[in-house]
Amino acid sequence: MRLNIFPKLFLAMLLATIMVVLVMVVFMNWSFRTGFTAYHHAEELDKVQELAEVLGTEFANHNSWDFLRDDPQQWEKLLGDLGESAPLPPQHPAGLTGQPPPFPPPGALPPDRAHLPPPDRAKLPPPDQDKPPPLAVRLSLRDIDQQQVVGDFRHVGVSPGDRSGRRDVTKVEVRTSGKLVGWLMVWQGGVVTNGLARSFLDQQVRNLYLIALFATGLSFLLAILLVRHLLRPVHSLTQGAQTLTAGKFETRIEVTTQDELGRLAQAFNTLAEALQHNEIMRQQWIADISHELRTPIAVLRSEIEALLDGIRQPTLERIQSLHMDVLGMGKLVEDLYQLALSDSAELSLVAEPVDLTAVLTDTALSAQARLQEKHISLTTRFDPQQPLWIRGDAERLRQLFSNLLGNSYRYTDEGGQVEILAQQQGNKVMVSIQDSAPGVPDAALPRLFERLFRVDKSRSRALGGSGLGLSICKNGVEAHGGTIQAAHSPLGGLLIEVVFPAESA
Template sequence: MNIRLQGKLFLAFALATASVILAVAWFTFLNFDRGFREYLNNAAVERTEPIRNALVEHYRVQGSWQDLKDNPRMMRRIIFQTLSLERQKHFQEKAGRIDAERLNKNQEKHRRKIFERHFREARFLRIYDERGDLLMSSSKWPVTDGAKNDEIRVPLKLDGQTIGSFAIRKAKLQRNRPDYEFRRKQLQKIWGVVVFALLVSALLAWLLARHLISPIRALAEGSKALGEGDYSRRVDVRGNDELASLSRDFNQLALTLEKNEQSRQQWIADISHELRTPLAVLRGEIEAVLDGVRKFNADNVQSLHAEVLALSRLVDDLYQLALSDAGALDYRFARENARELLEMSTDAFELRFKKAGLRLRADGLDSLDSYIRADRKRFAQLMHNLLENSLRYTDAGGEALLSAEVLEKELRVTLQDSSPSVSPEDMPKIFERLYRVDQSRSREHGGSGLGLSLCQNIVEAHGGRIEASSSALGGLQITLYLPVYEH
């Protein structure tokens, strides 16, 4: 049986509330029934008070129950006379007079009728002496096993001393009697309220399930749209609960996917553009040779070779960046001396800087005595790209300064060069792939626009971070932060 989520929520809420309502209703029913029976029992005990008083008075006069044991009919006579007198008093008090003399033996039959009609409790009486022995039991209420569980005993006391006990049967409801009808009507009202509460709770459960499922349904539809490639889909965020948090996360995911799709499309377009330029140059020069416009000599072959090298560098950079993005670059980390790694890089570029009319300086390396966890090959690749960047784009007569120092638990390596610099608008974008500053950092210098992106990936793989800012020398400043080796 396939039940949708809204149906499951509705059933869960409805069953939970129905269980509570029915439990409360059952408790109310039991409590009412117990209380109503206690009320009937207490009322019956109260109505037999004249009989108990008459029995106590008889004991006061006689001094024992012996005469009643010898003559059980005398006990019945006392009970009947007492009940008849109480009933007659009830009617005659309304007329303002009491005539006790009417009570005689000739009226015993009439007294029984009054007794049976108005004092039905007297049909189920038991009287015990001070030792608990039975003195009398009504003929309609014979003594059987477990009889004591069906009776209510009231002690008979004379001057604070118990002289016996008086028992009546516990109340039993009978059809067509006022107490039974009262109980039945009250229970009907209780169950009517229960049914109404169940209907209201079912309605509220349905509304609540519908309210809760609304954002979930929106998220499901949005997820389906994302799966179909519609990354512009967003869902409404309502409230501050977990579903609202999930909706915000969904919107953030959709925004990220949308940006990634745009970046992917731009990436493909940029790669196509970058490959098209050297290929177009190669094609043009080869066609010129084939058409006889240019001669096939060493100079023209050298030009073709330069274009092939540029294209090869671009493909190599793309391959390295792809490996880095996929986490497939091979890293073999070890405890390395930071000063030795930096000095190896500066030594490798010192002659090239001189040939280009630039000066490469190092500051603070002699006093640097720190170790880092690094891959020697990848770290050399990182510094090679940074120094190559400065070598290509720094104006003739300029300089580059490499410095390093330890700040708390980080090694800060700073590479600065002289003009030209990068505008504040372009500074946040220089780590983007295939990004070039048009004016000074152009394709004419032989760069592919991928070096700094690869540097960023290598630094992050070493657990560090890389930042770009304007240099005090007038050019660009690249700062590396790498964790110091502590073990």
């Protein structure tokens, strides 16, 4: 079964939170129990240390341990002074007597039910299996020869010779006037004997589990809210993309955050604006192309029909006029083809170091004869011996500057002038071509590089302009990594400034 992103994110966040809570609960439970047990053991050891000091004083008074061996009640009295009074198991000078201890090991039946028959035992409440023995039973006094004086670990399930049990046995020295006279041994083994302490410990553990349960429920709620918050922009993007696919490019998404999702929504709106702009340009482009082709085709059709109907005679002048109309249409189609190539990045460029001074010199010589037909003077303001190196395609650069000079030829009045300026400024190479009157209106300057835009359409058609020359020039400059812009010329006409990145020879 395929899951959507909502259950995937929800389950991932919920499981991660639950795992963190479980690990936290286990660790905190272990840490709390360990710390609390260590605190309790330290508290017990303080009592044992106090008992060891008392035993050292008593040993000095009696000069032996016989006072405890002969009278075990003295041991009970010493424990009672510490608040640890408890009934003592039967003792024997040589060790254990074999009599049943009053503190049976965990799990054994207590004396109050051991004599009962099995049916009566079942009626009694179960024994407290977890109740640990008191401190008095877990103490053992040994003399300097490691012989037991009083106390026995067997009553808590630890044999004196059990090494595994001795890992939890703490030995406290008993000294008299600085002399070691015995050891007071206590078996702790991780038990907590104080009833109030055990109640506090159990309560804290229960509270910890309740907190873990509450944290799990809260994480469940937060996971739902957070996943919905994260997926709301995704749903908006999905709906917006479907709307764009249907051709509704005016679609926009509300940007409500400044995070990655907000930037994604902003990028979507930028894409929608670009698509809308391109769609408007496409419609305008189709309308302009249709208009540009309709006029010459209508002229050709009317002229040919007049010749076919015998209204006009097929004279040489009329045939030459038709030929000029065909050439104009051919020029428009060729310009459209070149523009399409530059738009699709299929206009091949051979990128290599090019001396722009040499390219401008050759282009100026080629255009000079044509400019002289209209008595237009051409002036170059650069040193032919000073190379200006850029990286590009020499042939494409010649076409670029030929088109710019051709534009000056068509739209500069007879007897005017054209100037070419080239220079290097830092890491840029700047080329400007300016001409004399007529000028361009201020409102038309930003639109000169738009396709099929003409300042004076009737005059442009009469001069053979298709309205695509400057658009082709713009694509050619940008293909070389440069920029192009138009401004008013000090000579009274138009100034075209081209900037290329400079390249060391």
